[in-house]
Amino acid sequence: MKRRDFFALLGGGIVVLLDDEIYAQETGGPRRGGDAPAVPLEIGAWLHIGETGVVTVYTGKVEVGQNARTSLTQAVVEELHVPPESVEMVMGDTDLTPFDMGTFGSMTTPRMWPQIRRAAAAAREMLLDLAVRKWSVERTTLTIADGRVSAGDRSASFGELAHGEKWTRTIPASVPLAAAADWKVAGKSLPKVNGRAIVTGAHKYSWDLKRPGMLHAKVLYPPQFGAKLISLDAAAAEAMPGVKVVHEGDFVAVAAPEVEKAATAVAALKAQWKPVTAAADYRTVFQYFKQTAQDGAAKAKNLTPYTIAYIAHVPLEPRAALAEWEGGKLTVWTGTQRPFGVRSELVQRFGIPEERVRVIVPDTGSGYGGKHNGDAALEAARIAKAVGTPVKRNWTREEEMTRAYFRPGGLIEVAGKAAADGTITEWEFHNYNSGGSGLQSPYNIPGKKEQFHQTKSPLRQGSYRGLAATANHFVRESYMDELAQSVKLDPLEFRLKNAKDERLRNVLVAAADKFGWKGRKKTAGRGFGIAAGFEKGGYVATCAEVGVDPKSGAVKVLRAVVAFECGAVVNPEHLRNQVEGAIAMGLGGALFEEIQFGEGKIATNRMSKYRVPRFADMPVIESVLLDRKDLVSAGAGETPIVGIAPAIGNAIFDANGKRIRRLPLMA
C-alpha cells in the first residue's frame, strides 16, 4: 500500500507512521529494489484513528498464543487513554501490515511493543493538537481519558476530533517513552482481548477456514525421506467422482470435496518409490554428528558426553493453509510465524511479483518456533493452481509429526575443574548440531572454551521455543552439579561462588528462597535440584522437587519454583501464564519427548506414540517475577523453559545418585 492509499482504505481520520530505519536494517528489511513493497520500507507499524473513533493498529507480528494481541493493545491503551474495546489490532497480513521479519526470538515485547506505544503517543498528541485548533484553547487545559478529549465543559470523542481530517504524521522510532514506573495499564493484567471468541468457539483458526467451491487436498508423501518416485498409477483415484489428481514430477496430490474422500483417493494411488539408505537412526545419530562435524571434532580426551534427542513441536493446531487464485493474484490464509517469509517462498515458487501474493495469518493454534515456513501454504497454492479452485490443505497429526521440522538433536561434550574453594578453573564445552543459543556460560570462568560444531542432520530441523538454549543449559547446569559434587559444595553455594552477574545471583537467590532450598529435608525417594541461566535478555532460576520410584525409576516432578527476571514487567498475569506454559512444555522435553526414527522414517508418528505432558504430569508451579522497572522489557515466551530440564536432572541425582546424561531423562 502507498501512503496516499491509507485514507482510501480506511476513510478520513489521522494516521501515524512509525519510521524505523534501524529495525529495517537490523532485520534485513523487506527486499529493496525490484518489486514495490506493499507498505513503505522503513515503516515499523502504523496506526489509524477513524471518524468513528476506532483505533486500528497495523503490525506484521502474529498471535500464536503468546498474547501479543493483548500486550500490544495494552500499549495503545496506555498511551492513548482509550478503552481496549475500541482498539483493533490488524496483525500478520502482508497486504495491510508493515514488513516484519517474523514472530520469534522473543522480539515482540522488546521491539514491537515500544514502537506501538510511540505510535499511540504520537496519535494522542495529534488529537490534542486538533482540540487546540478546533476550540482555540490552551493545550495545558486539555485532558484526555476514555477515548475523549476535554477542556472545561467542552468534550469530544476521538472520532469527532478526527472527523474530516486526512492528517498523516511520520515519527522516528527514537521518541522517548514514559518510564515503566509511570505506566498505568501496561504493567497490569489486562484480560486476553479476544478471550470471548476463544471460549465461545467463534475464533476461526486456519484449520477452520472455508471458501466457496473449496476442495480439500492431500499430498502423497514418499515412504522414506528423500525417496524418488519411479512410477505412478492414479487411475483408481481419478475414477472417483469429484476427485482431481495433480502430478508434477515428484509432487503428487489429490483434491476432493470432502476430507474423507481426499484421504481415500490418496490411499488409492499406486506409487513406486526408489528406496534410500538412511544415514543414521535415533540411536546412532550422536556418533553421526561427530563424524560429520564440519570443523572436525574436539581433541580433548576427558570430555563427558551428553545427548539430546530430536523433539517435535506438536502445536495442537497442525499446519494448515487455504489458497485461492483470483485474477492472477494468490491469497493464502495460513498459520505461520513468518507471514512475509511465507510470501517470499510463494513469490519464488510461482515467479510472480510480491504484490500478487497476499498472506493472511489468523490467530494461530500455537507454533513454539515450529511454524516458520510455508510448507502447507506452498502445497495448497500449488494444488489450487493446478485444479483451478480454492484448496484447503489441513495437515493431519501424522503429517505434522513426520513432515514438519524438528528441534535438532545434539551431542554435547563437556569437561571442567573446580578448585577446593569452589572456583571453576577450567571449562570446555562442545555442542554438536543442536545449536549455539545459550552456549556461553553466564558464570565467570577465565579461559573457558565453548564451541558449536555444525554437522549434518539426518532429519529436517529448525527453530524451537528457546532454540538450543534448552540443550546447552541442560548440559551446563547438570555438569555444574557434577563439579559441585566433586568439591562437595551445595549446588546453590557453588553457583553463587561462580556467578558475578548481579541479575543471575538475584534469580538464584529468589528461587531458592521461595523454594525453601536451605531448609529442604531429604526423605527416601525425594530429590531437589536447582538450575539457572540467561537467555534472550532474561534471567531464570528453577528449583525442582521430584519423587523417584525406587523400583521402576519413574519420575514425578512434584514442585517447580521459577524465578524470572526479564526487565520491566508488561503484564504480570500473562507473564505467569507464559512461565507456567514454558514449564509444562519443558517438562515434556525433559522427561519423555523423543523422536524415534530409522530407515528414513519417523516411528513416533502419532500422538499415541509420542507422549506430551498432561494434567497428571504437572507439578505445583510457583513463579517469582522480579520486576525491574529500570530495565527494558525482554520477551518472555522462551527463556523460562531452559531451567526445568537440568533442575529435574539434578533432583533425580539428589534422589537416587544416578546422573542421567541425556534428554529425555526417562528414555
Next chain:
Amino acid sequence: MNGGPRGVDVDADRTLLSVLRDDLNLTGAKFGCGEGQCAACTVLVNGVATKSCLTKVGAVEGKRIVTIEGLAPEGKLHPVQQAFLDADAMQCGYCIPGMILGAVALLGRNPNPNDAEIVIGMNGHICRCGTYPRVMRAIRALAGNGGRA
C-alpha cells in the same frame, strides 16, 4: 443439536467431527489428533463428553448434541466459559472449547471435584501451551456449585 433438531444428508460412516465442521459449519470442535488422544474435538452427547473424531455420525442420530457454539444462549456465557476467562485459562486457545465441554461434563457428574478428581477427569485433554494450572483454577472456582454461577 444445540437445542433444536438438525438434519444432514451425509454418509453415516463419516466422523461426527468432520460433519460438524464441514457440513454444519460448527468449527468450535477442533481437530487435534484424530485418534482420541487430545480431546480437542470434544462435544457433549446426551451430556457425556465425547470425542467426535472417533464417533461416527450415524451413531448420534436422535441424540442430544451440544457443541461449544450451543453451550450458552447467544450473547451469554456459560459459567464454565466465564470461569476460563476469569482464570486467564488460555494461550493459543485451540484446546479450550474441548476443555470447556470436558469441564462441563465433569462438573455435571461430580459437582464438587477435588484436585485429584479434576486431574483424572481432565487428563484426556491436551493443552500444548501448558495452561493446565489455569484450567485447574477455573474448574476449582466452580467446584461446589456444579458449574452453575
